[in-house]
Amino acid sequence: MNLRAVIIGCGHHLPERVVENAEFEKTLDTNDEWIKSRSGIERRHFAAEGETTSAMATAAAKAALADAGLVADDVDAIILATSTADLTFPSAATMVQAQLGMTGGFAFDVQAVCAGFVYALSNANALILSGQARRVLVIGAETFSRIMDWTDRSTCVLFGDGAGAVLLEAQEAEGTPQDRGILATDLNSDGRYRDLLYVDGGVSTGTTGYLRMQGNQVFRHAVEKLAATATTAMERAGVEASDVDWIVPHQANIRIIQGTAKKLGLPMDKVVVTVQDHGNTSAASIPLALSVGRQRGQIKQGDLIVTEAIGGGLAWGAVVLRW
Incomplete structure (x- = not known):
């Protein structure tokens, strides 16, 4: 008997407060056009005071369960x-x-920054295939607004808060690429690149710290590594780029999304894009995009989907699944 971890529900939650690019013009030497042209971001959501990561994660989880x-x-x-x-x-x-x-049951966190949801999906898949769990809630949730340096215009305009969730269930399958569920995963990391994207706080400093990023260096690694991990995962799944219905990438920067799609030989009309409305929500970005993509009527049952993400660590990976 072949088992697959199949998505049977999804949902998301976004904080009420929407922050347009123009808001940053009051405090920073920046403007809407500068932010939009470099990142594709037009607005993002920020959590309210007292609105925690776990609260948003719970709201997204409830939506996935209801679904x-x-x-x-x-x-x-x-x-x-x-x-x-x-x-x-x-x-x-x-x-x-x-x-x-x-x-x-049991619950635990996975910390792989922007690649976190891909890592969590891969772990959930392993739990299901090994028989340790039948149904697993996989959630990505972040309040990155709490670790921003509001004087650093190169980073604070890029990030947002939110949460997304999917519910996976073990289902019998044929063991072919036509199966619904997770078909293949690929995870990678390289700790030598720590200084490209990190938070300068933690237990060792006694402070929460702020996000620090060498944007141009991260960009250089991103397109190449994302295309490579997606290709590896597709090979493991026994599918080709031409079979793919949707790429649902980590929503960090429209130019990275475009560059990766081009490298994979896929047109942008096969890419679910939400970065303009959410900014970079780190581990929440892929499940948010999956949920919004389905709400829009883009993602339908039976569609072949490739998700890929890269984040601090550097950590990166991809999951190929059939919805």
Whole structure:
């Protein structure tokens, strides 16, 4: 018997506060055109005071459960991808578990920055294929607005807050590329590139710290590594770029998204793009884009989807799945 981890529900949550590019003109030497031309970002959402990563993750999880017609106790595990957990510990995932009223199973966080959701999906897939869980909630949630240096115009205009979630279920399958569910994954990291994207705080400094990024260097690595990991995952899945219905990439920068699609030989009308409305929501960006893409009527059951992401670490990876 072949098993696949199949997405049976998805949902998302965005904070109420929408911040247009023009807002940054009051405090920084920047403008809407400068931000838009370099990143494709037009607006983003910022969490309200007291609105935590776990609260947004819970809202997205509830939406995914409702979409699947299930309740929290139908779930065996929660994996939450985040770099902005509410506290140093316990994990934000256990907070979501409590907020959902889920008393069984287990929950844990995955920290791979912007690649976090891809890493979490891969872990959930492994739990399901090994028989350790039948249903897994995979969530990406971030409040990056809390780690911004508001004097650094090269970073603070790029990021936003939000959460997205999918519910995976073990289902019997034929073991072919036509199966619904996760068909292949590919994960990579290289710690030598730590200084390209990091937060200058933590336990060692006794401060929360701020995000620091060498944008041009990250860009240089991004397109090449994203195209390579997507190609590897597609080869493992036994599919070709021409089979792909949608690329749902990490939404960091429109030029990275365009460059990666071009390298894969796929037109932009096969790419789900949400970066203009959300900014870079790190681990939340792919599940947000999946949920919004489905709401828009782009993603339909049976569609072949490639997701890919790169973030601090550097950490990067891809997942090929059939919706």
